[in-house]
Amino acid sequence: MGRTSTDRHAGGPRPHIVIIGSGFGGLTAARQFAKADVDVTVIARTTHHLFQPMLYQVATGLVSEGQIAPPLRVILRKQNNVNVVLGEVDSIDITARTVTSQLLGRDTVIAYDNLIVAAGADQSYFGNDHFAEFAPGLKTIDDALELRGRILGAFEQAELSDDPAERARLMTFVVIGAGATGVEMAGQIAEMARKTLAGTFRNIDSADARVVLVDAATAVLPPYGGKLSAAAAQRLEKIGVEVQLGAMVVDMDYDGLAVKDADGTVRRIESQCKIWSAGVAGNPLGRQLADQSDVELDRAGRVRVEPDLSIPGHPEVFVVGDMMAVDGVPGMAQGAIQGAKYAAGVIKSRLKGDDAGREPFQYWDKGSMATIARYSAVAKIPIPGTSRSVELAGFFAWIGWLFLHLIYLVGFRNRLTTLIDWTFAFTSRNRTQLAVTEQQVFARNAIDRLEVLERDDEAA
Amino acid sequence: MGRTSTDRHAGGPRPHIVIIGSGFGGLTAARQFAKADVDVTVIARTTHHLFQPMLYQVATGLVSEGQIAPPLRVILRKQNNVNVVLGEVDSIDITARTVTSQLLGRDTVIAYDNLIVAAGADQSYFGNDHFAEFAPGLKTIDDALELRGRILGAFEQAELSDDPAERARLMTFVVIGAGATGVEMAGQIAEMARKTLAGTFRNIDSADARVVLVDAATAVLPPYGGKLSAAAAQRLEKIGVEVQLGAMVVDMDYDGLAVKDADGTVRRIESQCKIWSAGVAGNPLGRQLADQSDVELDRAGRVRVEPDLSIPGHPEVFVVGDMMAVDGVPGMAQGAIQGAKYAAGVIKSRLKGDDAGREPFQYWDKGSMATIARYSAVAKIPIPGTSRSVELAGFFAWIGWLFLHLIYLVGFRNRLTTLIDWTFAFTSRNRTQLAVTEQQVFARNAIDRLEVLERDDEAA
Numbered sequence: 030m031g032r033t034s035t036d037r038h039a040g041g042p043r044p045h046i047v048i049i050g051s052g053f054g055g056l057t058a059a060r061q062f063a064k065a066d067v068d069v070t071v072i073a074r075t076t077h078h079l080f081q082p083m084l085y086q087v088a089t090g091l092v093s094e095g096q097i098a099p100p101l102r103v104i105l106r107k108q109n110n111v112n113v114v115l116g117e118v119d120s121i122d123i124t125a126r127t128v129t130s131q132l133l134g135r136d137t138v139i140a141y142d143n144l145i146v147a148a149g150a151d152q153s154y155f156g157n158d159h160f161a162e163f164a165p166g167l168k169t170i171d172d173a174l175e176l177r178g179r180i181l182g183a184f185e186q187a188e189l190s191d192d193p194a195e196r197a198r199l200m201t202f203v204v205i206g207a208g209a210t211g212v213e214m215a216g217q218i219a220e221m222a223r224k225t226l227a228g229t230f231r232n233i234d235s236a237d238a239r240v241v242l243v244d245a246a247t248a249v250l251p252p253y254g255g256k257l258s259a260a261a262a263q264r265l266e267k268i269g270v271e272v273q274l275g276a277m278v279v280d281m282d283y284d285g286l287a288v289k290d291a292d293g294t295v296r297r298i299e300s301q302c303k304i305w306s307a308g309v310a311g312n313p314l315g316r317q318l319a320d321q322s323d324v325e326l327d328r329a330g331r332v333r334v335e336p337d338l339s340i341p342g343h344p345e346v347f348v349v350g351d352m353m354a355v356d357g358v359p360g361m362a363q364g365a366i367q368g369a370k371y372a373a374g375v376i377k378s379r380l381k382g383d384d385a386g387r388e389p390f391q392y393w394d395k396g397s398m399a400t401i402a403r404y405s406a407v408a409k410i411p412i413p414g415t416s417r418s419v420e421l422a423g424f425f426a427w428i429g430w431l432f433l434h435l436i437y438l439v440g441f442r443n444r445l446t447t448l449i450d451w452t453f454a455f456t457s458r459n460r461t462q463l464a465v466t467e468q469q470v471f472a473r474n475a476i477d478r479l480e481v482l483e484r485d486d487e488a489a
Numbered sequence: 490m491g492r493t494s495t496d497r498h499a500g501g502p503r504p505h506i507v508i509i510g511s512g513f514g515g516l517t518a519a520r521q522f523a524k525a526d527v528d529v530t531v532i533a534r535t536t537h538h539l540f541q542p543m544l545y546q547v548a549t550g551l552v553s554e555g556q557i558a559p560p561l562r563v564i565l566r567k568q569n570n571v572n573v574v575l576g577e578v579d580s581i582d583i584t585a586r587t588v589t590s591q592l593l594g595r596d597t598v599i600a601y602d603n604l605i606v607a608a609g610a611d612q613s614y615f616g617n618d619h620f621a622e623f624a625p626g627l628k629t630i631d632d633a634l635e636l637r638g639r640i641l642g643a644f645e646q647a648e649l650s651d652d653p654a655e656r657a658r659l660m661t662f663v664v665i666g667a668g669a670t671g672v673e674m675a676g677q678i679a680e681m682a683r684k685t686l687a688g689t690f691r692n693i694d695s696a697d698a699r700v701v702l703v704d705a706a707t708a709v710l711p712p713y714g715g716k717l718s719a720a721a722a723q724r725l726e727k728i729g730v731e732v733q734l735g736a737m738v739v740d741m742d743y744d745g746l747a748v749k750d751a752d753g754t755v756r757r758i759e760s761q762c763k764i765w766s767a768g769v770a771g772n773p774l775g776r777q778l779a780d781q782s783d784v785e786l787d788r789a790g791r792v793r794v795e796p797d798l799s800i801p802g803h804p805e806v807f808v809v810g811d812m813m814a815v816d817g818v819p820g821m822a823q824g825a826i827q828g829a830k831y832a833a834g835v836i837k838s839r840l841k842g843d844d845a846g847r848e849p850f851q852y853w854d855k856g857s858m859a860t861i862a863r864y865s866a867v868a869k870i871p872i873p874g875t876s877r878s879v880e881l882a883g884f885f886a887w888i889g890w891l892f893l894h895l896i897y898l899v900g901f902r903n904r905l906t907t908l909i910d911w912t913f914a915f916t917s918r919n920r921t922q923l924a925v926t927e928q929q930v931f932a933r934n935a936i937d938r939l940e941v942l943e944r945d946d947e948a949a
Contacts, residue, residue, distance in 0.1 A: 103686075186575075229560070
């Protein structure tokens, strides 16, 4: 690909820590070295740190992308030993201890003393990659803006249709995957249809929209278990979401999807706007680590790291965050943050020469929360020292969710503007961030036009 | 194109007013009919009403796109006689009194009793349409996000470059056109370089960025004239913008542009990131009106309407906003708003049968304002009944600009969140909306890579 090859940041007098990724894992790891006598290079695919748990709020118009995605180099401005470079990592050579990245059109080789791989996970379609075109996932800002355009665009198209079947297809939204993101998306689409958009159309009633949440599992939010899963499902049904469990998506096209129920029957749902939140696959860099060492990947392509989060035979290479597979650690922000702190701690201890007797990484489950709709969330908070948890469903869980997410947002500015956007959104029916970029709508329209023309041609 | 053809909204019992466009002209016109016994259809290319005077703030990270682009149908929710449809108008037949639009992949014919064409203006490259690829204009949300990505992306690329010439090229920003948008963009880029991004890079100093404002005219902000133009130029120079007047852009490519000075010499400026704000061209629908009637277009393709803003022989067809050419009316929000109010007033009077003795359209110049940087703007406010104006330059003009633009923003929510974003931005160096969509950065990187590879191939 690239024609030239240069060494960067190599051979400095101080240990060089290279971090791949700018998510919770990458950012946390970089910050841990603030006072350390090292050079840190963060190689990131985007210029921002993305607060991914709120991405569904960008997709559904509650907040702007800027509020949940401050620039990484602005966050790290004062940490002089950190160098942020924008680039995609093509390969890791754990023998040579180098990372090769395309920077500015040139293959650039960066040497490291310690490497922290925190490149995250991509959406997984379980081998059905052609589903991606019809049902985007929700991993990036562009995904969120794409989905915002598709959701609002489907209503716009329905408004123009006089054909009841076409209209029903356009007003059926199917969310695949009843984890936190799927539940939150389904809940928000239902609220948009019934509140935000109510009364804004003339030929359709947006409240007629059908929102279907499909999952092959037998419960929504499975990690929450019994009572909370049931409460979440009940609340979803109450705000108008059809919850279809034990239902596996077996095929998909532009106009709909085929779903196989637990009894083996296959049925079709006509739906133009489909959203995928069913699975994740560790970043392909994990494969490279597995090919060069004795480390194994789990079924989702995540790296089965050692108890100290390094890989066998390479105590200088760590994997944290969604790329890491450690039993009992969920692919959530807390897991990434704790893993990054631990890995950075190991490196700092070793640099000081006092690494004897280190405990293996232990995940402290601070609890999980998911919002369902306004005033409604579920929360499960383990009681330390016991195997029991406090379980909350409803208003207080929701208040807790708001509070915690505000605290975790980066920057006072973002906290304040988000608080204001939320206050308005939750006390009225309006949302501040409903602007749609033309790329999405026009792309959709273009496809739609082509489909119509092609269908007409086939029929002729 | 489309295979089917359907009539919509035709033959209703009430007069049917069709409005093309959702800008200041289209939205204002639609609102004028709130209490009228008519049916109104607004055909818009986007789902939002865009507050275009603040688009430069989206491009430079001060506000989010949602704050300046609320959905048209949410604004008009309670006006039951308005129907908003998303679509591009392909043709107008002023004899048959129909508008043909591609809606949902089908040619759709919409009959009207009165037509208000407010489709706005596009960027004009004065016959050099190939400049568009290298120097995007600033007319849509997508333009603003594209420019945000290009500006921040150029700094990211410069950070990665070790070649002084390449670095200089990447850190040279050229704004072509010293009207309000050009002045505002140049001022904001300079402020971003010197304040927002200061200290965030390690290999470059963002404050070294060169911001060049080029115009063939001999003054910045020509409509403001003498003292204010000089004050604006002086202030721009003070914040680090190089103002190059009497300089016409004669060629452009990926790496820079050729500029012809007043003395006839042609020189080259090496610059990757270029922004075009030099000219506008009326929407091509104007051409259709001219072909079917005796109306003429001016050099910018704008429609030279009758004194009552209709076109000759067709008192039922009005043109308002940036598409309209009336001497003394600038292509600004005020002109569009006043024209739309007037045209809607003519229609409403005629429907009541009392159209005798109507005065021709008269533009009331409420004044103009442009910001240069924080704490600095110019304003020119005519004194009614005289030919003189109050001229302000500096802090009070800036406070006036802030205040007026807040008032004109649609929705209390947007006003409040914008006020907060501004308060933070203007009292600190940070900006809340610096997230970059991947489409832009990746497109830039892809082009950049290709260019590098091609150049290497040519050199080989």
